[in-house]
Amino acid sequence: MGDVVRWAAFSCVLVPLVLVGYGTSAAGAAGTALGLAAVTAACRLLLRRSERGAAQLHSEQCCPHRGRHGRGGAGARGGGHRAGRGAPVE
Template structure:
């Protein structure tokens, strides 16, 4: 997560240094933050699903566990 925050700050700074407007850099920062947040949510959901799958025993429908 630290790298994501670092990149969300670094990219707009580099854009401003290389001549992009402050508005464009701010828009880029917001876009990167939104993508980072969405990826984090999806990663958490995936991790929770995998964790739940490991806890839940696998049984076939109609077959009692032995």
């Protein structure tokens, strides 16, 4: 994401300079720079939100939800009252 933001900031500086070089007024170039900066900030915000959502989705799919005290669900410790092999039958 850092490269994208750097290129966007570079273009926010470069585009107004080019506009002034081609004869656009300084006020028009400044307005363009402000508009580009606003679009860059909005895109950066949306990109960060998207990355956080993707990371959260990945962690939910990758690792099962842990219980209140760091254990899985019921029987996470291997306890429980199951009668299996070698268990005394009453």
